Amino acid sequence: SQQGEEDPQALSIQEGENATMNCSYKTSINNLQWYRQNSGRGLVHLILIRSNEREKHSGRLRVTLDTSKKSSSLLITASRAADTASYFCATDARQAGTALIFGKGTTLSVSS
């Protein structure tokens, strides 16, 4: 299985600090995606990074991908209380037609 595994499982920080979450996976991938989930319901897509990319930015988000180590990191800079949520990475294996598989997630708590 190419399922991603996030760490840490839980992270508590103060507003204004940076939050870093990591994702490791097992097989070669086409792309890796990060999602956010509030209140245990629908997920929202944050960013997609393809296997031939090494770094991507979107606002306060920075994602890196190291295919040699089969790992990715999500950095949220200058965190806000509204960033409190669960964050998941998702990968699909390189073979065409494979499903997108999610990891177990990191729960981020940002206190003001």
Place this chain on the structure above:
Amino acid sequence: GAGVSQSPSNKVTEKGKDVELRCDPISGHTALYWYRQSLGQGLEFLIYFQGNSAPDKSGLPSDRFSAERTGGSVSTLTIQRTQQEDSAVYLCASSPLRQGNEKLFFGSGTQLSVL
């Protein structure tokens, strides 16, 4: 609306009964997923419909679970003879599927409670 719609949003049923969960994907999206999420856990992949190809059913936990997608649009997930361990949030997502998996758009889920 333009988003993925799931119904019902909540379903309470008795053990042994059958339930049907519905998903209306975004119009034109060729890929449709069902996932299950137990309280405080990650997303468990159930089934993946990809255009006109045969669905990937490898995630269905037992033969009590089945899903269909009619006309390449609406999908129904059916759970027969429900058990208490089936209690979870069932999430549907769709994607345009241009070059492999693109970003998924999720519905708000159906909270299933089996008493």
